Amino acid sequence: MKKVYGSAAEALDGLLFDGMTIAAGGFGLCGIPELLIQAINEAGTKDLTVASNNAGVDGFGLGILLESKQIKKMMSSYVGENKEFMRQYLGGELELEFNPQGTLAERMRAGGAGIAGFYTKTGYGTQIGEGKEVKEFDGEHYILERGIFADVSIVKAWKADTTGNCIFRKTARNFNPPAAMCGKVCIMEVEEIVEPGQLDPDHIHLPGIYVHRLIQGEHEKRIEQRTTRPAA
Template structure:
């Protein structure tokens, strides 16, 4: 079965429909499937429910789907860097299901593992627990959280082979692995596709059995918050720990 497609549009063909649920990998702008997100925008698919740690920033990442009003509901743990996300939520235009970050990751992982629900102490006594089943184990109260099973998972990796085995670079692994596993279909975009046998089996982060379609592309990889240190003046010298 050929998993490699020429571009994002082709890889999503036949998978998109209005009202679907999408699990998207990434954290902030790190490791986001930017090419697939742009293709979903161009396809015009609407009334989407998107499970993702956040919604990118204004004008990039999932933020472009908010601007076009294609997202009806976000299942997220962070709103912070996206003013349009915040505006739509506060005005009642966008439904938001807040999740503690670890709970969101575990809901995706559980969905991929075939576990329909799990108990967690996180959120007990807060608005997160409202309307959920409570149960006590060993004297501690837990709430029941449902797993996430998405119609489609979109993820971004560093390298892949043609069978879909994926490698991620450092923190870009983040939500990509649990998001990939919880999708009924997973489409991955990568920076490089290498021949079968190139990847060390012990260094594969996501086995190809979870990946159904694959594209290679050029990525912008924006920096969400650029933080730098000022260059030292000549009088400060260039000793250990300083820039030269």
């Protein structure tokens, strides 16, 4: 099976449709699939539901899809760095399904494992748990959360071989593995593609069976929050 494509647009060809659900990896601006996001923006696909820890920042990452009004609904755990996200949500232009961070990661992982739902204590007795099924186990209450099954996953890794086995670098190994797992089709962008056998099998973070399409590209190294100390 050919997995390596020449560009993000080529890798997305035939997969995009209005109203689809996309799982996007990354945390803040760390490990985000920026090339694939840009290609979705250029394709003009709209009414998207996007499952991602957050929505980038204004003008970068998923923020560009918010600005172009291509996202209808976000499934997120953190929304604090994006003014356009806040404006659209408070103005009733954007749907938001808020998730505790661990719950969101587990919902993605569950989808990738074929698990339709699971019970968690997190959120019980709060707004998160309203309207959800509750069960009692050993005297503790748990709420039912559904696994996320996305039409397409878009993720970012550091290095991969041509079969899709990949390595994430440092904290980019955050939401990328579970996001990659839960899509019917997973597209991964990387900084370097190597031949099979060049990656140490013990260092593989995600096996290529989860990855269907692969691109290599240049990526921007933005810093979301720059904190410095005054000069001595």
